[in-house]
Amino acid sequence: MRTIFNYINTNCFLPWFLLSILSIAKFKVITFAFVLVVQQNKLILKRILITGASGFIGSHLCDRYIKEEYHVIGMDNLITGNIKNIEHLFPLKNFEFYHHDVSKFVHVPEKLDYILHFASPASPIDYLKMPIQTLKVGSLGIHNLLGLAKSKNARILIASTSEVYGDPLEHPQNENYWGNVNPIGPRGVYDEAKRFQEAITMAYHTFHGIETRIVRIFNTYGPRMRVEDGRVLPAFFSQAIRGEGLTVFGEGNQTRSFCYVDDLVEGIFRLLLSDYHLPVNIGNPSEITIMQFAHEIMALVNNNDAHIIYNPLPVDDPKQRQPDITRAKEILGWQPKVGREEGLLKTYEYFKSVVQHHKVDL
Numbered sequence: 001m002r003t004i005f006n007y008i009n010t011n012c013f014l015p016w017f018l019l020s021i022l023s024i025a026k027f028k029v030i031t032f033a034f035v036l037v038v039q040q041n042k043l044i045l046k047r048i049l050i051t052g053a054s055g056f057i058g059s060h061l062c063d064r065y066i067k068e069e070y071h072v073i074g075m076d077n078l079i080t081g082n083i084k085n086i087e088h089l090f091p092l093k094n095f096e097f098y099h100h101d102v103s104k105f106v107h108v109p110e111k112l113d114y115i116l117h118f119a120s121p122a123s124p125i126d127y128l129k130m131p132i133q134t135l136k137v138g139s140l141g142i143h144n145l146l147g148l149a150k151s152k153n154a155r156i157l158i159a160s161t162s163e164v165y166g167d168p169l170e171h172p173q174n175e176n177y178w179g180n181v182n183p184i185g186p187r188g189v190y191d192e193a194k195r196f197q198e199a200i201t202m203a204y205h206t207f208h209g210i211e212t213r214i215v216r217i218f219n220t221y222g223p224r225m226r227v228e229d230g231r232v233l234p235a236f237f238s239q240a241i242r243g244e245g246l247t248v249f250g251e252g253n254q255t256r257s258f259c260y261v262d263d264l265v266e267g268i269f270r271l272l273l274s275d276y277h278l279p280v281n282i283g284n285p286s287e288i289t290i291m292q293f294a295h296e297i298m299a300l301v302n303n304n305d306a307h308i309i310y311n312p313l314p315v316d317d318p319k320q321r322q323p324d325i326t327r328a329k330e331i332l333g334w335q336p337k338v339g340r341e342e343g344l345l346k347t348y349e350y351f352k353s354v355v356q357h358h359k360v361d362l
Helices: 002-011 016-042 056-067 124-129 131-152 188-208 232-242 261-272 290-301 326-332 340-361
Strands: 047-051 071-076 095-099 114-117 155-161 212-217 245-249 255-257 280-282 287-289 307-311
Touching: 047 056, 047 131, 056 071, 056 261, 114 131, 114 261, 124 131, 124 188, 131 155, 131 188, 155 188, 155 261, 188 212, 212 261, 232 245, 232 290, 232 340, 245 290, 255 290, 261 280, 261 326, 280 326, 287 290, 290 307, 290 340
Parallel strands: 047 071, 047 114, 071 095, 114 155, 155 212, 212 280, 245 307
Antiparallel strands: 255 287
């Protein structure tokens, strides 16, 4: 009994009056006090910072870590994110939000256990409009967050992308492939920002001993994508619902592999808690041509006015995109569970409502 009392008295932060009671009648109240400390310890939640928190993927990550009973600190400058994606979390005691640009100095009070860096313009429309901001968040932003991870002794996971492979000459793409990227092309601001982000993350890991994780995200879809995002899925759904032409670039023979957002979040969750520091592809290897995808969307929406129109292929647009997820299977025990038919149906229900609201707003 004395051993337990000494532990509580010297290692636990109890109110002074409780310690006084313990010192007077320690043997009568020791059981109660010990239970109190255990119950208090259960209330200490792991704290995680998620940048890009109001974005498509970032908001789903906030939901997942709240569900897992973490204390979530969201951060976003809202240049592409939507605060509505996370406003349902504002009443929660274990959620807080900072309106802040991570390209500037980042300060978070108290301890941090984990950092997820998901802040960045991520669609071609966005990073062509904001090339400097895209480069800054992938350079200054990651530098600030790695410094924060170092000062807090926190593990950091960064969101990289399949775009580090560029227009690949190897198919499917595994993590050992170095890529085929045009550094000065219009897409280079995003591709090279992510490649630099991986490089500096590995440098902090090897030089400073920071615990780091790198996820290479392939095409992901689901609720909370922006209507005017510019990527193929929201474009096709929006155009089909409105009875417009679905814009196919080139002849539509280029391929993509679409992963539902819940599967992606599960992969990220497992990677963060793993002991693996090298890049890991997370995506769905089910490959489809853009033309096939357009017909799938039109069949699902079933709007007779929807049709296909053709535009020239953009500069440096990847001709093929398919992840090799062998590493994720072996190290994380992860593979996608949501098939494209199921995922598209869930996403369609979301877009039916937001496209109508978007019409009203316009």
